[in-house]
Amino acid sequence: MAARAVFSSNTGEQVKPRFGEVSLDILTDILCNLNNTNKYNLEKVSGLSGCLKESRIVECVFYVCEELGLNPAVGYQAIEILERFMARYIEDLIHGQKDEGASSEDTERHEELVFQTLKQKFFLSVVSSVQISSKLDLYSNVVNNDIAMRFVQAAGRPSSKQQLLDSEILILKTLHFNVNVPNPLTYVETLLEVLGHNDGSVRVAELHQVCVRVLRFIYLQREIIYSSLLVSATGCSSPSPEQRAKFVSVSEDLMLLGVGVIAVSAFIHHSSTWEKVVEELTGITGISGRSIMEFVCVTLMHITKTTSE
Numbered sequence: 001m002a003a004r005a006v007f008s009s010n011t012g013e014q015v016k017p018r019f020g021e022v023s024l025d026i027l028t029d030i031l032c033n034l035n036n037t038n039k040y041n042l043e044k045v046s047g048l049s050g051c052l053k054e055s056r057i058v059e060c061v062f063y064v065c066e067e068l069g070l071n072p073a074v075g076y077q078a079i080e081i082l083e084r085f086m087a088r089y090i091e092d093l094i095h096g097q098k099d100e101g102a103s104s105e106d107t108e109r110h111e112e113l114v115f116q117t118l119k120q121k122f123f124l125s126v127v128s129s130v131q132i133s134s135k136l137d138l139y140s141n142v143v144n145n146d147i148a149m150r151f152v153q154a155a156g157r158p159s160s161k162q163q164l165l166d167s168e169i170l171i172l173k174t175l176h177f178n179v180n181v182p183n184p185l186t187y188v189e190t191l192l193e194v195l196g197h198n199d200g201s202v203r204v205a206e207l208h209q210v211c212v213r214v215l216r217f218i219y220l221q222r223e224i225i226y227s228s229l230l231v232s233a234t235g236c237s238s239p240s241p242e243q244r245a246k247f248v249s250v251s252e253d254l255m256l257l258g259v260g261v262i263a264v265s266a267f268i269h270h271s272s273t274w275e276k277v278v279e280e281l282t283g284i285t286g287i288s289g290r291s292i293m294e295f296v297c298v299t300l301m302h303i304t305k306t307t308s309e
Contacts, residue, residue, distance in 0.1 A: 034190055035255060038253065041252065042252060046248075049252050054222075060123075060126055061126060065078070071140045074137050076183035078126070078130045086125070124152065124163065124164070127167075128167040128170075130143060136180055152164070184219070188261050192207060195280055199276075202280075207262065210269050211262060215257075222251075225298060226251045228298045228302065229251075229294070230247045232294060263295065
């Protein structure tokens with residue numbers, strides 16, 4: 001807690017979202033845009049998608065955001081930025097070497113050099129992703145280079161302001177400054193807004209507090225939860241590589257994740273009415289109630305297993 005007072009860029013309490021203040025027309029446009037973006041991303045999904053959402057990396061990003069006093073949305077946005085950057089950057093480096101007509105031996109040597117370079121700069125890339133994400137969030141103050149440098153140095157990774165600036169610029173240029181992409185929390189909060197508009201009896205603000213915790217749990221346990229979903233979907237305890245490849249579109253589906261998080265939270269918050277919430281979510285998104293309930297069952301299984309250990 002003391003460290004947060006040193007590094008925090010946030011001088012007040014975190015602002016909680018206020019529901020019920022967006023007009024139906026605007027809300028419809030936002031949901032439609034999120035749905036189209038999600039479909040487009042799923043069409044372009046790579047077999048390597050999700051590799052940088054490994055629990056240790058997610059935990060590191062969340063830790064940085066907590067120590068800097070940032071809102072939860074910043075962490076999810078930073079993870080999206082980091083993953084997109086690393087995938088594009090590595091691809092550019094590898095393809096650049098191949099385009100030069102290097103021998104296989106030179107290529108292997110180059111790939112090892114790339115790996116070592118990324119390993120040395122990875123933590124700095126994490127911090128830079130958080131910096132960029134903080135500039136996109138309406139409720140968090142910007143993490144400037146002074147704050148970032150103090151944090152990096154305290155973490156035992158001394159760096160100069162120029163190195164921090166170069167790291168941030170590299171990410172922005174590699175992604176062609178396209179960093180304002182929807183994150184999982186955006187989907188959850190938008191769906192909650194629509195849910196509250198359709199059914200005034202749903203206590204959206206209370207449900208949101210549970211959703212934030214459930215989404216965090218799922219991200220920290222992402223690999224094991226989606227592995228269980230894959231086994232459940234295929235009915236096979238050892239899914240084939242082909243089945244795993246096809247399942248990537250499920251694990252990267254942010255709309256499914258959004259409705260799943262809300263459904264799990266509804267069950268935890270008020271189990272007697274959660275099926276009604278599932279029906280509403282099906283009507284809003286078109287995702288079948290069976291798929292939502294399957295997601296809920298698997299997630300609750302891991303939540304209860306974790307809390308009982």
